[in-house]
Amino acid sequence: MTRKERHSLGEGLLFISPWLIGLTVFILLPAFMAFYYSLCDYSVLKDPVFIGPGNYVDLATDATFWKSLWNTVFFAALALPLGTFLSIGLALLLNTPIFARPFFRTIFFLPSLVPLVALAILWQWIFNGNFGVLNHLLGLVGIDGPDWLGSTTWSKPALVVTGLWGAGHAMVIYLAGLQDVPRSLYEAATIDGAGWWQKTLNVTLPMLTPVIYFNLIMGCIVILQVFAVPYIMTGGGPARSTLFYTMYLFDQAFQYLNMGYACAMAVVLFVLIALLTASAHFLSRKHIYYAGS
Amino acid sequence: MQEAELAPFTTPYKPVKRSRPLRAILDWHQTQSVAGLAVRYAILLFFAAIFLFPFLWMISTSLKELDQVMRLPPQWIPEPIRWRNYAEATRAIPFWRYTWNTVWLCILGVSGTVFSCSLVAYGFSRIDWKGRDTLFFFSLGTMMIPFPVLMVPLYGIFRDLGWIGSFKPLWVPMWFGSAYSIFLLRQFFMTLPRDLTEAAMIDGCSHWRIYWQIALPLTRPALMVVGLFTFMAIWNDFMGPLIYLTDREQFTLALGLQHFQSKHGGTDMNLLMAASTLVVLPVIILFFFTQKTFIEGIAMSGSKG
Numbered sequence: 001m002t003r004k005e006r007h008s009l010g011e012g013l014l015f016i017s018p019w020l021i022g023l024t025v026f027i028l029l030p031a032f033m034a035f036y037y038s039l040c041d042y043s044v045l046k047d048p049v050f051i052g053p054g055n056y057v058d059l060a061t062d063a064t065f066w067k068s069l070w071n072t073v074f075f076a077a078l079a080l081p082l083g084t085f086l087s088i089g090l091a092l093l094l095n096t097p098i099f100a101r102p103f104f105r106t107i108f109f110l111p112s113l114v115p116l117v118a119l120a121i122l123w124q125w126i127f128n129g130n131f132g133v134l135n136h137l138l139g140l141v142g143i144d145g146p147d148w149l150g151s152t153t154w155s156k157p158a159l160v161v162t163g164l165w166g167a168g169h170a171m172v173i174y175l176a177g178l179q180d181v182p183r184s185l186y187e188a189a190t191i192d193g194a195g196w197w198q199k200t201l202n203v204t205l206p207m208l209t210p211v212i213y214f215n216l217i218m219g220c221i222v223i224l225q226v227f228a229v230p231y232i233m234t235g236g237g238p239a240r241s242t243l244f245y246t247m248y249l250f251d252q253a254f255q256y257l258n259m260g261y262a263c264a265m266a267v268v269l270f271v272l273i274a275l276l277t278a279s280a281h282f283l284s285r286k287h288i289y290y291a292g293s
Numbered sequence: 294m295q296e297a298e299l300a301p302f303t304t305p306y307k308p309v310k311r312s313r314p315l316r317a318i319l320d321w322h323q324t325q326s327v328a329g330l331a332v333r334y335a336i337l338l339f340f341a342a343i344f345l346f347p348f349l350w351m352i353s354t355s356l357k358e359l360d361q362v363m364r365l366p367p368q369w370i371p372e373p374i375r376w377r378n379y380a381e382a383t384r385a386i387p388f389w390r391y392t393w394n395t396v397w398l399c400i401l402g403v404s405g406t407v408f409s410c411s412l413v414a415y416g417f418s419r420i421d422w423k424g425r426d427t428l429f430f431f432s433l434g435t436m437m438i439p440f441p442v443l444m445v446p447l448y449g450i451f452r453d454l455g456w457i458g459s460f461k462p463l464w465v466p467m468w469f470g471s472a473y474s475i476f477l478l479r480q481f482f483m484t485l486p487r488d489l490t491e492a493a494m495i496d497g498c499s500h501w502r503i504y505w506q507i508a509l510p511l512t513r514p515a516l517m518v519v520g521l522f523t524f525m526a527i528w529n530d531f532m533g534p535l536i537y538l539t540d541r542e543q544f545t546l547a548l549g550l551q552h553f554q555s556k557h558g559g560t561d562m563n564l565l566m567a568a569s570t571l572v573v574l575p576v577i578i579l580f581f582f583t584q585k586t587f588i589e590g591i592a593m594s595g596s597k598g
Binding site: 001005008009011012013014015016018019021022023025026027028029030031033034037044090093096097098099104106107108109110111113114115116117118121122123124125126130131133136165168169172173175176221224225227228231232246249250253254259262263266267269270273274277 | 317318321322333334336337340341344345346347348350351354362363365366367409412413415416417420421422423425428432435437438439440441442443444445446447448449450452466468469470471475500504525528529531532536546547548550551554555562565566569572573576577580584588591592593594
C-alpha cells in the first residue's frame, strides 16, 4: 500500500467510524448474543446457562408457538394480496388525468401516516361490537355485523381491514412505478388496437412486476414483525386468535422472562426472513421482467 | 448550478407528476365514454369516502358528550359540540409532558441520524479506500436482521449500561448510523460529479470541509427525506418505548396514549379520541408542509429493489 492509499484508508475509516461502532455494538454483537442465548437458559435476572438446543426442542412442541406462526401466515395470506390489489387499483385509477387528482391522492395517502397507536385505538372503537360505527353502517345495508374483535373468526379479518387503511403508502410507490413505464409501449399497444384493460393487463402490470415483487417481500418481512396494532387492539385475543409471531416473542421475553426461549424464536424469525428473501429472489428470475436486462 | 448538478439524480426517480393543465385533462375526458367516466369517478369517490370516514368518526367522537358517544344510531355531528374534551384529554394524562418527551427524542434522534448517516455515506462514496464497497454491501446485508432478533440482547446491553428507564436506548444508537439511511444518502452522494471533489482537493480542501461545505448543502433534499422519515419513525415508535421506558413521567406520546387507553376501568371514549386526534394532528400538518419530500421519498425508497 502506498502512502496515499494508507492515508485515504485512514480517512475513509474515520468518516465511517460512527457506523463501525454502531454496526458492532448495536447490530452484530446483539445478533451473535441472540444466537448464543438461544442455546441458553436465560432470564434477564440471572446469568445465562448453556443448555444446548433445548429451547429449539421446546419450540417444536410448543402449541402456542405454532399457533402464533399459523396466525401470522394466515394474516399475511389475507392481507398481502388484498393490500396489493387495493394499492395497485388505486394507483391505476389515479394514473389517469382525472380532476382533483392531488386531492384524491392525499386522501388515500393520509391514513398511512397515522401513528400506529392512534390507528389501533381508532379502529378498536370502529369495530366495537356494541357501539361501533362499522356495525351501524353494515346494519344500514341489512348486514348484522359480528362482534369483530371478540370473535375468533372475525378478529383476523378485522385486523386486515385495519391494515388496508394504510394502503396509501404502497399506492404511492406503485404510482411512481407507473410513471416509469415507457410511453412508447402504450403507443404501440394503442396502434395494435388494445383497450385500457388490455393495456393494463399486458403492458402496465408486467412492467410493474419488479415493484410488486419488492413490495411483497417487504410486506412479508413487515408482517412477521407485526406488533403494535394487534397488541393494542386485541392483546392477542380472543383465544389467541390474533397472537402473532413477534407478540409471542415479546411475551416470552418480557412477560415470562424466558429470554433464551425468546432468542430461539428470534433466530427462527431471522431464518424465515432470510429464506423468504432468498426464495423470492430465486422466483423473481423466472417471473419478473426487469427493464434493461 | 445546483439544479444542474442534481439532474442526474432527479431524472431516474421521476417524482409523482404534478396535476396537468386543465386543457389536457379536458381533452382526455373528451376521449372517454360518459359511462366509463361515471364509473371511474364513482369508484374514486366511494374509496375516498371509505378512507376519510375513520378520520371523521374520530373527530366526531372527540367532540361528543359521554352519553352521546354510546347513542345508537350514532350522530355524526355532535349536538352540542364539546370542545372542552380536548382540554380535558390533555389533563387526563400528562399530555404536554409526553409531547415534550417525544419532541426531545425527535430532536436528538433526527439530528443524530442525519449527521452520522451523512458522514458515513460520504465515507462510503466520496473517499476511495480499500475494502470500501465490500464493507458497504456487508452493511446493507445487516438490514435483513429484524429488530425482534436484537431486542433481547440489546435489553441486556442497555441494562448493563444502566440505561433502562432513561431515553438513552432510544436515541444514542441513532448517532451511530442506520444502514437504510446510509444507503439512501450514499445513492445521493454518488451522483455528485467527481470533478467537484477533485477541484476542491486541488485547492487544498480537506474531506471534512468538502463534506461540510459542498456535499451537505448539495444533498439537502435527501437529508430532508432521511430527517422526515426518522422523525416519523420516532413519533410512531411504540415497541422501543414500551421496552425501555419504565417511569410514567418519561413516556412518549405513543406509549402514553396506549397507557391511557388501557387504563384500569376503561377510558372515556370521547377523551381517548380527542387525545388520539392530538397525536395524529402534528403528523398531518407536517405532511401538508412537506408533501413533496414525503411523496418523493417514499417513491424513491420503494422503487429501489
